[in-house]
Amino acid sequence: MQDKDKKPETQSPADIARETFRRLAMRRVAPTPDAYRDVYEEITGARSESGPEKILAEFASSLANLRSDAGDLAVHFNRALQKRDWEDYGNNLSKLVELHLVPGALEPATKASTDLATPDKAVAPTVSAPAGIPPRSAGISLVDEAPPKVSPIRGISLVDEIEATPPAGLKSAGIPLVDATPKVSGASSAVPVPVPVPAPESKQLQLLRDLLVRTLTLALGSLLRNAPDLVEESEMLASSTRNANTEPALNNISARLKQLCFKIELRADDLAEEHELLLRLFQLLLENVGELLEDDSWLSGQVANVQDLLAGPLSRSALLEATRSLKEVIYKQGVLKHSLKEAKVTVKNMMITFIDRLGAVAATTGDFHERMGGYTQKISQAKNIIELNAILDDVMRDTKQAQAEALRSRDEMMAVRQEVQEAENRIHELESKLQEMSELVREDQLTGSLNRRGLDDAYEREVARATRRKTPLCVALLDLDDFKRLNDTYGHTAGDGALIHLVRVIKDTLRTMDVIARFGGEEFLIVLPETPLDEAVQTVTRIQRELTKQIFMHDNQKLLITFSAGVALRRDDEAQTDLIKRADEALYEAKRAGKNRVVAAS
Numbered sequence: 260m261q262d263k264d265k266k267p268e269t270q271s272p273a274d275i276a277r278e279t280f281r282r283l284a285m286r287r288v289a290p291t292p293d294a295y296r297d298v299y300e301e302i303t304g305a306r307s308e309s310g311p312e313k314i315l316a317e318f319a320s321s322l323a324n325l326r327s328d329a330g331d332l333a334v335h336f337n338r339a340l341q342k343r344d345w346e347d348y349g350n351n352l353s354k355l356v357e358l359h360l361v362p363g364a365l366e367p368a369t370k371a372s373t374d375l376a377t378p379d380k381a382v383a384p385t386v387s388a389p390a391g392i393p394p395r396s397a398g399i400s401l402v403d404e405a406p407p408k409v410s411p412i413r414g415i416s417l418v419d420e421i422e423a424t425p426p427a428g429l430k431s432a433g434i435p436l437v438d439a440t441p442k443v444s445g446a447s448s449a450v451p452v453p454v455p456v457p458a459p460e461s462k463q464l465q466l467l468r469d470l471l472v473r474t475l476t477l478a479l480g481s482l483l484r485n486a487p488d489l490v491e492e493s494e495m496l497a498s499s500t501r502n503a504n505t506e507p508a509l510n511n512i513s514a515r516l517k518q519l520c521f522k523i524e525l526r527a528d529d530l531a532e533e534h535e536l537l538l539r540l541f542q543l544l545l546e547n548v549g550e551l552l553e554d555d556s557w558l559s560g561q562v563a564n565v566q567d568l569l570a571g572p573l574s575r576s577a578l579l580e581a582t583r584s585l586k587e588v589i590y591k592q593g594v595l596k597h598s599l600k601e602a603k604v605t606v607k608n609m610m611i612t613f614i615d616r617l618g619a620v621a622a623t624t625g626d627f628h629e630r631m632g633g634y635t636q637k638i639s640q641a642k643n644i645i646e647l648n649a650i651l652d653d654v655m656r657d658t659k660q661a662q663a664e665a666l667r668s669r670d671e672m673m674a675v676r677q678e679v680q681e682a683e684n685r686i687h688e689l690e691s692k693l694q695e696m697s698e699l700v701r702e703d704q705l706t707g708s709l710n711r712r713g714l715d716d717a718y719e720r721e722v723a724r725a726t727r728r729k730t731p732l733c734v735a736l737l738d739l740d741d742f743k744r745l746n747d748t749y750g751h752t753a754g755d756g757a758l759i760h761l762v763r764v765i766k767d768t769l770r771t772m773d774v775i776a777r778f779g780g781e782e783f784l785i786v787l788p789e790t791p792l793d794e795a796v797q798t799v800t801r802i803q804r805e806l807t808k809q810i811f812m813h814d815n816q817k818l819l820i821t822f823s824a825g826v827a828l829r830r831d832d833e834a835q836t837d838l839i840k841r842a843d844e845a846l847y848e849a850k851r852a853g854k855n856r857v858v859a860a861s
């Protein structure tokens with residue numbers, strides 16, 4: 260035995276066995292036969308050079324010499340060998356057979372090209388293989404030697420091309436290169452075997468080939484921008500596809516294509532997971548920013564907008580739209596915030612001036628009092644009337660001066676107070692503009708009224724106010740009459756114009772505290788705070804009248820637009836949906852009663 264020959268003379272087999280177990284235990288390796296043999300051989304310095312392992316190792320190394328991608332599998336074989344993972348080795352063998360040896364591997368592609376072939380090319384004679392060629396079935400040759408001049412059915416060949424194979428179009432012409440069923444057993448080299456005959460590639464096959472090449476280079480190239488290794492593989496495959504004219508070459512393409520698809524699938528899964536994680540992270544960030552921004556209410560609109568976007572299905576256009584409106588709002592808010600800061604600095608400066616003036620007034624009065632004290636003393640010590648007169652003149656002059664000073668200070672203080680007041684008003688104005696900005700992203704892009712999201716916010720605010728102040732709150736649901744006919748007759752742009760016109764008229768007619776929102780296509784909801792039902796009906800009727808006065812113009816034509824409306828008064832604790840439902844029922848009544856009218860909900 261080789262082990263015995265090589266083992267150190269000082270150690271008996273029993274010693275080596277003991278040492279083997281000791282090392283296995285130290286390395287915490289289970290004493291399986293393979294592990295035992297490895298360590299044993301490590302101690303003796305011997306390696307088993309014979310047996311099936313040697314054959315399998317030689318097989319793997321000859322595979323490594325191949326140029327084709329069968330050679331790539333050698334790495335897997337070697338890895339399995341090193342680990343003595345025979346199951347893995349077996350799997351790799353199966354893969355090798357499936358990818359390179361199974362004649363049916365290309366069946367679907369072959370069938371497709373057969374179907375597409377023109378009938379006149381579908382029949383072709385077969386010729387015999389040259390005689391006297393040694394059968395490949397005698398053994399497995401894996402080296403990249405001269406290609407065997409034999410049809411694949413007679414032996415197993417892993418080389419890419421067969422010398423005798425015709426250059427192109429065999430399958431496309433509907434001629435099977437080999438009989439689909441493998442007939443290995445019993446075939447002798449002397450027996451004539453059908454060999455493919457070259458035929459020109461059909462147009463359809465050319466087209467399919469071109470499409471595959473385009474898909475691999477252009478489509479996959481741009482889809483896999485972030486995976487350069489896959490792009491390279493895809494391009495290499497495209498180049499092989501261009502030149503693959505034989506069945507083995509096509510088999511090879513098919514196998515590589517399958518592998519590429521598998522890798523892309525794996526990469527796509529990774530990307531989808533990364534995408535998901537990124538979204539979750541973003542969502543988390545937004546939730547927390549929302550928490551931090553309780554006081555910065557003007558930013559909450561933007562945060563809510565992005566959150567809504569993330570909650571729905573993502574699309575390029577939705578992302579672009581959200582980015583566009585956010586950018587706009589952020590820019591406008593930036594400008595407003597700057598003005599706000601400036602206004603606050605102005606107020607601060609004015610307050611400082613005000614206090615300075617107060618100080619000056621106090622100082623002037625203090626000085627005056629002191630002087631008066633001095634005059635009192637002078638008067639008591641005056642010796643005659645002339646002296647007394649002179650002192651009185653001084654008193655009069657100082658008093659007049661102090662009076663003028665006091666008046667001037669008073670005027671200045673009044674002016675400063677006025678300026679502070681104005682600056683404060685400006686600040687409030689800017690702040691409410693910022694608030695409006697936040698609602699901008701909650702606007703309907705076409706009409707400039709609130710959208711559904713904006714409506715929800717505004718409604719909530721008004722309900723809270725009405726509850727707090729115990730004031731009535733009404734809603735009116737408006738629907739343009741025969742709007743479809745207007746669209747159909749004058750076009751969609753006219754329809755859009757009518758919607759814009761309606762909102763303008765409504766806004767002009769309503770109070771600033773009223774809220775107008777686009778509820779659906781040509782439906783609008785008006786929220787009327789502090790309004791009882793009869794007044795709400797009157798208000799909506801006034802809008803109808805206004806609409807007949809301010810006629811909508813389209814292409815220099817006067818178009819009369821009318822609407823029907825249902826008005827409802829909110830009951831205590833009534834939910835928004837219930838209230839709107841009642842308004843909707845009233846609107847339906849108005850439509851049924853002949854349109855262009857307002858109906859109050861019961």
Ligand SMILES: Nc1nc2c(ncn2[C@@H]2O[C@H](COP(=O)(O)OP(=O)(O)OP(=O)(O)O)[C@@H](O)[C@H]2O)c(=O)[nH]1
Nearest residue numbers: 738739740741742743744746751752754755780781
């Ligand atoms: N131009 C334009 N048309 C819209 C818009 N949204 C919805 N519409 C159209 O509004 C029309 C509504 O039609 P209908 O629901 O039949 O209502 P109608 O014609 O007003 O009929 P009545 O309500 O019974 O008076 C449809 O043709 C929609 O295509 C929009 O934003 N712009």
